[in-house]
Amino acid sequence: MSETVLKIEGMTCMHCKMSVEKALKGVAGVTSAQVDLAKNQAVVNGEADRAAMAKAVEVAGYKVVG
Numbered sequence: 001m002s003e004t005v006l007k008i009e010g011m012t013c014m015h016c017k018m019s020v021e022k023a024l025k026g027v028a029g030v031t032s033a034q035v036d037l038a039k040n041q042a043v044v045n046g047e048a049d050r051a052a053m054a055k056a057v058e059v060a061g062y063k064v065v066g
């Protein structure tokens with residue numbers, strides 16, 4: 001089990017947080033995703049491809065910047 005931290009731009013509220021978490025949980029291999037709004041980051045657990053996670057976040061309307 002590995003943990004990935006993604007820096008995300010564009011999240012402003014609880015709705016954004018939930019949208020991003022839902023998008024990340026939909027990626028194959030992701031077992032859990034927790035967004036910290038104050039830090040603008042998501043902590044993802046599982047064995048998912050980083051590019052696939054970034055893509056899912058972008059499809060949801062946000063941007064992975066690191």
Ligand SMILES: [Cu+2]
Pocket residue numbers: 011012013014015016017
């Ligand atoms: Cu929002």
